[in-house]
Amino acid sequence: MADVNRRWLLAQRPSGNLKDSDFAFVREAVPVPGDGEFLVKVTHLSFDPTQRGWLQADSYLPAVKIGEVVRAGAAGEVVVSNNPKFPVGTKVQGAFGWQDYCITDGKGFWPTAALFPGVTPEQALGIFGTTGLTAYFGLLDVGQPKAGEVVLISGAAGATGSIVGQIAKAIGCTAIGIAGGKAKCDWVTGTAGFDACIDYKSEPVAQRIRQLAPKGVNVVFENVGGEILDAALGNLAMHARVVLCGGISSYNAASADEIVGIKNYMAITVNRARMEGFIVLDYAPRFGEGVQALAKWMAEGKITSAEDIQHGLENAPSTLRRLFEGKNFGKQLLAL
Ligand SMILES: NC(=O)c1ccc[n+]([C@@H]2O[C@H](COP(=O)([O-])OP(=O)(O)OC[C@H]3O[C@@H](n4cnc5c(N)ncnc54)[C@H](OP(=O)(O)O)[C@@H]3O)[C@@H](O)[C@H]2O)c1
Numbered sequence: 479m480a481d482v483n484r485r486w487l488l489a490q491r492p493s494g495n496l497k498d499s500d501f502a503f504v505r506e507a508v509p510v511p512g513d514g515e516f517l518v519k520v521t522h523l524s525f526d527p528t529q530r531g532w533l534q535a536d537s538y539l540p541a542v543k544i545g546e547v548v549r550a551g552a553a554g555e556v557v558v559s560n561n562p563k564f565p566v567g568t569k570v571q572g573a574f575g576w577q578d579y580c581i582t583d584g585k586g587f588w589p590t591a592a593l594f595p596g597v598t599p600e601q602a603l604g605i606f607g608t609t610g611l612t613a614y615f616g617l618l619d620v621g622q623p624k625a626g627e628v629v630l631i632s633g634a635a636g637a638t639g640s641i642v643g644q645i646a647k648a649i650g651c652t653a654i655g656i657a658g659g660k661a662k663c664d665w666v667t668g669t670a671g672f673d674a675c676i677d678y679k680s681e682p683v684a685q686r687i688r689q690l691a692p693k694g695v696n697v698v699f700e701n702v703g704g705e706i707l708d709a710a711l712g713n714l715a716m717h718a719r720v721v722l723c724g725g726i727s728s729y730n731a732a733s734a735d736e737i738v739g740i741k742n743y744m745a746i747t748v749n750r751a752r753m754e755g756f757i758v759l760d761y762a763p764r765f766g767e768g769v770q771a772l773a774k775w776m777a778e779g780k781i782t783s784a785e786d787i788q789h790g791l792e793n794a795p796s797t798l799r800r801l802f803e804g805k806n807f808g809k810q811l812l813a814l
Contacts, residue, residue, distance in 0.1 A: 479519070479557055483508045486548045486576035486794050492533055494732040495802065500533070501548065501576075501795050509581045516559035518570055518580045518587075523794065524551035524603040525810035527801050530729045538757050547575040548794070551607065553590060553599035554580070564589070571602055576794045578814060593769050604637060604809035605776065605783035606769050612723060612758040613641035614768040618649075620756050621697040621721045625650030628691045630710055633701030634675055635662035637809035638723065640784060641772075642699045643672045648780040651697075654690050656683060656706060658804045665807065669782065684709035694718065694749070703727050704738035711742035720746070720753040730802055784808025 482505050489502040511517045532549050535541050542549050552574035556564050564570060564584055572587035574580035590602045597606060604610065616638075623629055629646040633639035634655025643653035643666070655666040655675040663675035676686040687695065687709060694715030700707050703725025711720070728737040746753055761768070775781040786806045788797045797812045 479508070480578065481508055482506070483577055483579045484791055485578070486791070488533055488542045488544055488546055488548055490544065492530070495730050496530065496533075496795060496799050498795050503792065508579050511558055511560050511581050514561050515581055515583050516556050516561045516564045518554040518574055518582065519557045520552050520554040520574045520578055520580060520814055522553040522599045522603060522814065523574075523576060523791075523797075523812040524553075524607065524609075525798050525801060525806075525812065526551065526609070527724060527726045527729055529798060530802070538759070547577050549573055549575050551603060552580075553602055569599065571599070571607075576791065578791060594773060600785045600787070600809075600811060601783065603811060604785055605641065605772055605781070608758050609637045609809055610641050610772050610783070611761065611765055611768045613638050613645060614772060615758060615761040615764070616721050616723050616756055617642050617645050617697070617699055619761070620754050621699060621719050623649065623651050623697045623719075626652075627696035628652045628654065628694070628715070629697040629699060630654045630656070630687065630691070630695040630713075631672075631699045631701070632656045632678075632706045632710070633724075633726065634666045634670075634672065635807060636701065637806075639699070639701050640666065640670050640808060641781065644670055644781045645775070646697075647671055647673075648775050652691075654687070654695070656702070662804075662807070665784075669784070678706060684712050687713040691715075697721065699723060701726060704740075708738075708740045708742050711740060711745045714745050714749045714751050716749050716751075718749055718751040720751060722753060722755040726802070786810050788812045790814070 487502045492500040553571045556568045569590040629651045631639045631642045635657040646653040653672040655672045658679045663677045666672045666675040698710040698720040701724045704727040731737045800806045
């Protein structure tokens with residue numbers, strides 16, 4: 479075991495695009511666990527657009543404080559333990575943050591094998607972590623799609639969006655994705671099995687939605703916001719459901735003036751539609767149900783998950799930036 483714990487701390491509140499100088503890379507002694515505590519060697523970090531918000535301000539979780547380790551979901555292995563529930567060798571997951579080692583009493587952490595035996599750390603943070611569960615509960619509980627309906631998904635080649643479309647297909651819906659670039663759109667239709675994918679970087683989005691769904695879209699699963707959400711609202715079917723999962727196009731805005739608002743909001747009234755947000759953490763009591771359903775679809779070959787794995791703790795800031803540069807393909811992870 480190394481005797482140094484490398485850690486990324488928040489150095490300042492970011493403004494606009496994330497910079498290396500927003501973070502400080504420090505080396506500290508590996509902490510020694512006290513009574514009831516254990517030490518985790520972090521093996522994989524999860525990267526999620528919401529981390530950008532955690533660095534900025536209090537929201538559904540308190541903001542990371544200046545000087546604190548950067549918060550992130552992670553997987554690891556217990557290497558020293560004074561806690562009989564987490565013996566040495568246990569694979570665990572939780573919000574360990576951007577560091578080599580994390581000390582904990584186990585509250586808010588759980589053995590990875592509790593999901594099901596044989597699950598990999600990559601799957602535990604992706605398809606069977608909050609990413610896959612966001613897709614599952616956001617689409618099925620909030621979107622309430624019925625077989626035969628049309629589901630439109632932005633961020634379709636991303637971690638969440640790619641699973642949403644595959645669930646939609648598994649339950650008999652038509653899935654139309656929106657993603658940036660030909661390679662991503664080809665993957666969305668070819669590998670993830672969506673019926674169509676609109677390249678928002680080279681195609682007129684509103685017009686293409688109208689061509690692909692002439693009777694309107696029944697469910698919009700929104701990950702991007704701004705102009706893309708507006709194009710979707712202009713193409714709603716009667717009684718459509720708009721699931722506001724996220725709005726990544728605005729997360730790097732330095733001020734509200736840089737955020738593109740929606741113009742087509744009256745389409746919600748005219749179509750008697752519903753637009754609703756949700757936070758996946760509220761579904762924690764039902765996570766087991768989601769994991770089981772996702773595992774079943776995976777075993778049946780109806781869902782495939784893509785992971786984009788970068789390497790080296792020193793690359794944590796640039797790995798987070800990949801999400802906002804559209805560089806990630808599927809779930810963004812970093813192996814330590
Ligand atoms: N509500 C919840 O509980 C919850 C939970 C998890 C995630 N989320 C939200 O779900 C969304 C997807 O998260 P994820 O973890 O699955 O990330 P992701 O989709 O794997 O990665 C982000 C993707 O967003 C796209 N993007 C980035 N900047 C963009 C911009 N300015 N305009 C259009 N597209 C842009 C890029 O794809 P392209 O190359 O295709 O542009 C990028 O690959 C995020 O909005 C996130 O905040 C919400």
